[in-house]
Amino acid sequence: MSALLEVSGVSVSFDGFRAINNLSFNIGAAELRAVIGPNGAGKTTFMDIVTGKTRPDEGQVLWGAESRSLLKMNEAQIARAGIGRKFQRPTVFEDQSVTENLTMALKANRNPFAVLGWKPSAASGGRVADLAAEVGLADHLARKAGELSHGQKQWLEIGMLLAQEPRLLLVDEPAAGMTLAEREQTTALLVRLAQTRAVVVVEHDMDFVRRLNCKVTVLHQGSVLAEGSLDHVTRNPDVIEVYLGR
Numbered sequence: 001m002s003a004l005l006e007v008s009g010v011s012v013s014f015d016g017f018r019a020i021n022n023l024s025f026n027i028g029a030a031e032l033r034a035v036i037g038p039n040g041a042g043k044t045t046f047m048d049i050v051t052g053k054t055r056p057d058e059g060q061v062l063w064g065a066e067s068r069s070l071l072k073m074n075e076a077q078i079a080r081a082g083i084g085r086k087f088q089r090p091t092v093f094e095d096q097s098v099t100e101n102l103t104m105a106l107k108a109n110r111n112p113f114a115v116l117g118w119k120p121s122a123a124s125g126g127r128v129a130d131l132a133a134e135v136g137l138a139d140h141l142a143r144k145a146g147e148l149s150h151g152q153k154q155w156l157e158i159g160m161l162l163a164q165e166p167r168l169l170l171v172d173e174p175a176a177g178m179t180l181a182e183r184e185q186t187t188a189l190l191v192r193l194a195q196t197r198a199v200v201v202v203e204h205d206m207d208f209v210r211r212l213n214c215k216v217t218v219l220h221q222g223s224v225l226a227e228g229s230l231d232h233v234t235r236n237p238d239v240i241e242v243y244l245g246r
């Protein structure tokens, strides 16, 4: 399987402290991957590097079949190249309806010139309905985002990211603050999304990671400590010592 994202030999220091230390790993084109690790392991910094927020001191981050260097692109170019990021806190427009939030996300996906004369059309209405259905909000189109549950807001934001048709979705701690039922629906959503794109989930909740049933990368001190199935990595004595045995 050729990699969609290839991180190799990446290091970054903050004031002399190596937050990412010779990090290398690949993500396939239609793959669900969980990234776990103790606090300060470098998970957020890894996402900051992939999305162009933080520049590494050394190493390569290559993207797509043409192996384009993400390090030569700014954050907007990386987003346009197909990398979407879901932060932990939902950032939806609370006073706007689900339809309006999704419509705005579709509009944002247009090039700046198209946006000037852009009006919601029947086609965009259909796309909004499809996005809402994909994230389980088909019955909530008219509701204000502020009235949605925490989980529903998270799904709405994922729907808004999907409007940009990302090929890689980075998702930071999706299970945090969700009810059990919402967590189960989120698992199903992420598994489904990863059938047609890459989805990387940073998560501390081990039950959630287990339900994702995917390859797991364990980070520690800015490097890959172990990789494989959850059962494989949780049997690793190093992982037990630095992460699970705390």
Ligand SMILES: Nc1ncnc2c1ncn2[C@@H]1O[C@H](COP(=O)(O)OP(=O)(O)OP(=O)(O)O)[C@@H](O)[C@H]1O
Pocket (backbone or CB within 6 Å): 014, 015, 018, 019, 037, 038, 039, 040, 041, 042, 043, 044, 045, 046
């Ligand atoms: N901008 C920065 N300036 C200084 N130090 C930083 C900066 N960003 C991250 N760090 C440090 O780099 C290390 C890695 O941080 P990072 O946030 O990537 O870890 P994490 O695995 O996401 O942790 P958590 O699970 O707590 O979110 C930490 O020690 C952190 O304090």
